[in-house]
Amino acid sequence: MSKKPTPKKRASHAQTYRRYKTFARKTQKRLFNAASLSVCPKCREKRLSHAACPACGDYRGRSVINFSKKIDKITKVKA
Ligand SMILES: [Zn+2]
Numbered sequence: 001m002s003k004k005p006t007p008k009k010r011a012s013h014a015q016t017y018r019r020y021k022t023f024a025r026k027t028q029k030r031l032f033n034a035a036s037l038s039v040c041p042k043c044r045e046k047r048l049s050h051a052a053c054p055a056c057g058d059y060r061g062r063s064v065i066n067f068s069k070k071i072d073k074i075t076k077v078k079a
Pocket residue numbers: 040041042043044045053054055056057058
């Protein structure tokens with residue numbers, strides 16, 4: 001025996017279509033928008049929410065990543 005009762009009346013096209021569209025939209029969102037990106041208010045670059053901006057190093061109005069320090073390329077390898 002099925003757990004759900006038999007529907008009394010046939011669902012209208014709008015009801016069926018709405019249900020299908022909701023399912024499709026949710027599935028699409030889950031598949032293509034797994035990482036939700038937000039826009040950095042300082043440089044308008046896309047960044048992960050609740051994380052520092054990789055382009056300007058800004059997080060919640062203050063700079064957290066110092067880009068002034070330049071890392072030299074590794075030319076010698078200590079043996
Ligand atoms: Zn930024």
